[in-house]
Amino acid sequence: MAELSSLWAGISLLADWHVILMMMLGLLFGIVTGAIPGFSTPLAISVMLPITFSMEPLGAIVFLTCIYAGGNFGSSISAILINIPGSPQAIVTGLDGYPMTQQGRGSEALGLAVSSSAVGNLIGAIFLILIMPLLVKFALSFGPPELFLVGVIGLTVIASLHKSFLKAIIAGAFGVLLGTVGMTSAGSTRGTLGFYELLDGIPLIPALIGLIGFSELFLMLQRTYVAGGEASNTSRNSGNLSQLLVGFRRSFRHPVALLRSSAIGVLIGGLPGAGGTVASVVSYNEGRRFSKNRANFGKGEPEGVISAEAANNASEGGALALMLSLGIPGGLATAVLIGGFMLQGLIPGPRLFLDNPALLYGVMSAQIFASFMLLLFGLIVSFYAAKIVKVPTVVLIPLIALFSIIGTYAVKLLMFDVYIMLVFAVVGIVLRKFDYPLIAIILGLILGPILDGQLMRTYQGAGELTLSIFLDRPLSLLLLGILALSLLPLAVRLTKSFFNKRG
Amino acid sequence: MNVLSAIKIVCAEIIVLLLIFGCSALYYLEVAALPSRTLNLLLIQPVFVVITMCTFALIFLKLRDSYMRMHNSEESSLTNASIIEQASASASASIIANTTAHRTFVKNSISFGICTLLYVILLDKLGFVLTSFLYLSVLIYLLGSRSLWLTFVLPVAVVAFLYVTMVVMLKFSLPAGFLV
Numbered sequence: 001m002a003e004l005s006s007l008w009a010g011i012s013l014l015a016d017w018h019v020i021l022m023m024m025l026g027l028l029f030g031i032v033t034g035a036i037p038g039f040s041t042p043l044a045i046s047v048m049l050p051i052t053f054s055m056e057p058l059g060a061i062v063f064l065t066c067i068y069a070g071g072n073f074g075s076s077i078s079a080i081l082i083n084i085p086g087s088p089q090a091i092v093t094g095l096d097g098y099p100m101t102q103q104g105r106g107s108e109a110l111g112l113a114v115s116s117s118a119v120g121n122l123i124g125a126i127f128l129i130l131i132m133p134l135l136v137k138f139a140l141s142f143g144p145p146e147l148f149l150v151g152v153i154g155l156t157v158i159a160s161l162h163k164s165f166l167k168a169i170i171a172g173a174f175g176v177l178l179g180t181v182g183m184t185s186a187g188s189t190r191g192t193l194g195f196y197e198l199l200d201g202i203p204l205i206p207a208l209i210g211l212i213g214f215s216e217l218f219l220m221l222q223r224t225y226v227a228g229g230e231a232s233n234t235s236r237n238s239g240n241l242s243q244l245l246v247g248f249r250r251s252f253r254h255p256v257a258l259l260r261s262s263a264i265g266v267l268i269g270g271l272p273g274a275g276g277t278v279a280s281v282v283s284y285n286e287g288r289r290f291s292k293n294r295a296n297f298g299k300g301e302p303e304g305v306i307s308a309e310a311a312n313n314a315s316e317g318g319a320l321a322l323m324l325s326l327g328i329p330g331g332l333a334t335a336v337l338i339g340g341f342m343l344q345g346l347i348p349g350p351r352l353f354l355d356n357p358a359l360l361y362g363v364m365s366a367q368i369f370a371s372f373m374l375l376l377f378g379l380i381v382s383f384y385a386a387k388i389v390k391v392p393t394v395v396l397i398p399l400i401a402l403f404s405i406i407g408t409y410a411v412k413l414l415m416f417d418v419y420i421m422l423v424f425a426v427v428g429i430v431l432r433k434f435d436y437p438l439i440a441i442i443l444g445l446i447l448g449p450i451l452d453g454q455l456m457r458t459y460q461g462a463g464e465l466t467l468s469i470f471l472d473r474p475l476s477l478l479l480l481g482i483l484a485l486s487l488l489p490l491a492v493r494l495t496k497s498f499f500n501k502r503g
Numbered sequence: 504m505n506v507l508s509a510i511k512i513v514c515a516e517i518i519v520l521l522l523i524f525g526c527s528a529l530y531y532l533e534v535a536a537l538p539s540r541t542l543n544l545l546l547i548q549p550v551f552v553v554i555t556m557c558t559f560a561l562i563f564l565k566l567r568d569s570y571m572r573m574h575n576s577e578e579s580s581l582t583n584a585s586i587i588e589q590a591s592a593s594a595s596a597s598i599i600a601n602t603t604a605h606r607t608f609v610k611n612s613i614s615f616g617i618c619t620l621l622y623v624i625l626l627d628k629l630g631f632v633l634t635s636f637l638y639l640s641v642l643i644y645l646l647g648s649r650s651l652w653l654t655f656v657l658p659v660a661v662v663a664f665l666y667v668t669m670v671v672m673l674k675f676s677l678p679a680g681f682l683v
Contacts, residue, residue, distance in 0.1 A: 054673055166561045173554045174523050177530055180547060188537045191530050221611045221646075395653055398642040399661065401619060402635055405626075406665060410675045415627055422623060434519050452546045459545055 003133045010361025013058055014369065022059040023366060026066030027373055031381045033067075033086075034074020035388045036396065038220040040087035041071030042332035046213030047400055049205065049339055050407030057344040058359055062366045064340045065320070068333050069370050072276060072313045073117035073378055077385045080109045080305075089276030089312045092284040096297065096304030103300050107240035110385060111247025112305045114378035116258060118371045119251070120310035123262035124269070124317025125367030128324075132353075132364065135325035139350035144454035145470050149479040151447040153486055154328045158273030158440050160490040168440045171431065175441035178202055179448015185456060197416045201449055206408050208339045210421040211438055212332050214404050215428025217397050244382055251306045257287055261310035269315025270322050273439055275331035276312040283311030317367070324348055324360060328443065335442045343411065513569045517562055524558045527551055607647075614645040631670075631677040636662045 014020070026048075033044040045067050052060035075086030080097030093113065100109040142150065159168035181191040182201035192198035251258065261283040268279035287307030288297045297304050320337075322330045327349030329335035341348045346356070353360055381388070408421045431438055470476045531551045537543050622638040639658035648654060669675045 164561075166557045166564075170520070170523060170554055170557045170561070173550045173557070174527060176550050177527055177547065177554075181530075184543065186539055186542050188539060188543055190534050190537065190543065217615070218612060221615060222608050392648070394646045394648050395643060395657065397615065397646065398639050401615075401642075402639060402661070402665075405619075405623065406631070406635070406669070406677065409626075410669060410677065413676060415623075415678075418623055418626075422619070430519060434516055448546075455545045456542060459542070 006357035007129065007361045007365065009358035010363075011365045013358055013362040014062075014366055016059075018056075019059050019062055019362075019366075022055070022063040023066045023370055024373060024377070026063040027070040027370060027377050028381070030067035030070020030072075031074035031077075031374075031377055032070075032388055034071040035077035035086055035381065035385060036391050036393075037078045037082070037084040037086055037389065038393055039396065039400075040216060040332075041068060041075065041089070042212045042336055043216045043400070044071050045333055045336040045340075046209050047403050047407070049209060049336055049343065050411050052340055053343050053411050057346065058362050060344055061337075061340055061359075061363050064337055065316075065363060065367065066370050068316055068337070069121050069313065069367065069374060070377070071333075072121070072316060073113065073309070073374060074381070076113040076117070076305075076309055076312075077110065077382065078389045080113060081106055081385060081389050089280055089315075090308070091277065092280050092308040093305055093312075095284070095308075096299070096301050099298070099300035100302075100305070105243065105247075105300065107243035107382070108247035108250070109300075109302075109305055110382040111244040111249075111379070112251045112302050113247075113309045114244075114375060114382060115248045115251040116261070116306040116309040117313040117378065118374040119258050120262045120265055120313035121316065121374060122368060122371035123259070123310075124266050124314035124320075125364065125371060126317075127266045127314075128317040128321050128367065129361070129364050131321055132325065132360075135321060136350050136353045139325050140354070141475060142350070143473070143475075144458050145473060145476045146479055147454055148451055149470070149476055149483060150326055150328065151443070151451055153479065153483050154272040154330075154443055154447075155440060156483060156486045157271060158437055158443065160486060160488075161271070161273045161278070162437045162440075164435065165490055167434075167436045171436040171438075172440040172444045175444020176448040176451065177444075178441075179445045180452045182449075185453060195416070197414070202445070203412075203417055203420055204342060204445065205339050205411060206417040206421040207424045207445060208336055208442065209404055209408050210424030211428040211431075211442060212336055214401065214421060214425035215432060215438075217401055218429050219432065220393050220397055241383065244379060247302070248379065250302055254303055254306055257291070257303050257306050258310050260290070261287060261307040262314035265311030265314030266318040268311075269318025270330065271318075272322065272328060272330040272443070273437065275319060275333070276315040279315040279318075280308045280312040283307045320364070320367075324352075324364075325350060327446075329439065329446065332439055332442070335439060335446070338446060509569060509572060513565050516565055520558050520562060524554060527554045611646055615642065618642045618645065627678040630679050632662055632666060635665070 029048065030041070030044060033039045034041060045064055048064065048067060052063055055063065071087065072089060075090035076093040076097065077086065079085040079090040079094035081101055083094050083098040083101075085091045085094055097106075097109040097113065100106060155169070155172040159165045159172070162168040179201070181198055183189050183199045189199065197203075264283040264286060265276075265279040268274050268282055269276065271278075284304060284307050287303055288294055291297065291301070291303050293301050293303060316333075319330045319334050322328055323334040323337060327338070327347065329338050338348055341352075346352060346359075404421070405418055408417050409415065411417065427441075428438060431441065470480065528551070531547060534543050534547050618638060618641060622634055625634045636658050639661060640654050643658070644654045666677075670677055
């Protein structure tokens with residue numbers, strides 16, 4: 001029962017006022033920024049990433065994961081009140097939340113969102129703690145070829161979920177190439193363009209902040225005038241405490257919907273490239289199929305809000321499971337979280353569970369406590385929600401830009417990092433504009449050096465590189481099978497479009 | 504109008520693709536010229552092959568799509584001229600609404616880009632305090648706010664807050680200039 005003892009060790013690490021304070025601050029920051037239209041959760045985490053550099057590991061990582069949890073709920077606030085989701089994962093929350101606001105039941109919808117988010121988060125966290133030992137045991141038996149295949153599977157899953165399969169593959173492959181820049185273990189220097197700062201490879205943290213955070217400011221610039229007119233009619237809906245509490249209690253009267261949505265959220269959250277948005281969409285559709293009030297969906301049905309919100313918060317559990325066990329980011333938020341681990345000198349993956357189990361169990365059980373805090377903070381912020389939603393983006397964009405630049409600089413006190421950040425911001429803007437999945441290039445960037453190192457080791461060990469390296473091992477055969485399965489949706493789509501054209 | 508903009512989009516798509524491909528090709532050639540060629544190309548060669556194949560497949564698909572769309576639009580313009588007329592009338596109305604919004608967006612993006620570039624260049628020459636204040640103040644003004652609170656008081660407060668937390672409390676040495 002090694003797991004139980006490390007679980008206990010992890011929980012006891014949390015009994016530190018500093019860590020608890022970090023959890024509260026993270027949640028609060030996540031909820032408030034989530035509520036601001038256009039301020040997505042990955043952006044919120046990336047803005048705060050450099051600040052965690054000076055913190056101790058547990059506090060830092062718990063701070064970031066709590067921003068994640070808070071952001072997942074917070075984005076529903078603006079979706080409910082002004083029908084503009086704070087980030088994409090709240091799109092379907094607005095389908096029923098906004099009609100409720102129009103009926104004067106905005107506070108009730110917020111209450112529903114608070115309690116179902118907290119329950120979703122709790123179920124996600126419990127799942128995470130239960131499944132983790134199994135996943136890690138599995139992942140620890142991975143050798144270089146398996147790790148290589150896992151990376152490829154991650155990329156193909158992202159690609160087959162994305163609109164354009166080819167674009168996702170190009171982005172991922174390009175990321176891998178970028179990841180191999182720098183000095184190799186064999187001593188040759190690749191693609192540094194003469195910058196000695198690049199000998200260690202492209203610095204990941206500035207690249208992440210640029211790709212995920214800074215490039216999103218351009219999207220916000222586009223939205224400044226979109227949000228303008230509609231925010232005025234929300235004031236009559238704000239701060240109705242009794243209504244908030246009605247909604248808060250109401251979601252517990254739908255335990256089946258809560259459980260089903262959370263389960264969907266956890267499972268889909270674990271898929272690379274899917275994340276909270278897909279989870280809530282699927283859960284909403286399932287919710288409508290199973291509900292007795294099917295006809296009322298889309299017109300202000302509480303169950304719609306519940307199924308969307310529980311799923312999008314539970315997805316964090318699945319996403320964290322993937323990230324912590326294999327070190328693979330499934331989405332932008334977990335990609336920044338990997339950056340957070342690396343700032344502390346930790347590399348997420350199965351090895352980390354052997355080296356530092358208490359820390360990881362601390363991070364995971366913090367999610368349980370965060371769920372209960374979410375109940376309280378969610379209610380408090382919802383009470384003042386109408387004011388937050390009106391924060392003008394005109395002010396936010398310069399502020400976030402300043403924080404990102406100064407933060408990037410402060411990590412290593414290098415202006416070079418800031419330049420790297422800006423270069424990747426431009427890359428991010430172009431990729432977003434032309435609909436390349438950002439997460440693919442980031443996955444490549446993170447996996448590139450690992451793949452390169454593993455391949456070189458395999459090659460130097462075996463003296464040659466043949467297909468039999470992959471075929472002789474049962475585990476990698478299994479993974480090859482999964483790889484083929486992950487291509488299935490794509491094959492279905494291709495044949496469908498083929499027959500559509502014919503018919 | 505519609506066909507033209509569609510062609511523009513396709514061209515831009517292809518340019519981006521070729522850019523990515525060009526960067527990868529340059530990198531590949533550079534690595535291939537290194538001494539221990541096989542070892543260095545272990546990962547890079549297959550990845551480069553994948554990029555090449557996908558790039559050309561995508562370019563082919565884009566060209567085929569745009570060709571088919573042009574073909575279709577010509578056909579439909581011959582058959583339902585009246586519908587097109589109606590549609591173009593409503594479309595031009597929405598384009599006018601769109602262009603003002605689009606113009607603000609372009610203007611905002613340009614001012615954001617230039618300010619940020621200037622800020623980063625000047626940061627370690629003029630120091631953190633002065634440049635950060637100017638950056639915030641000028642950018643908020645350019646993005647459309649005219650209130651003194653937002654263009655002056657807020658930047659001062661933010662820079663003071665950052666200075667106190669980062670420099671005084673956390674002892675980060677941010678770039679210093681002649682001011683502080």
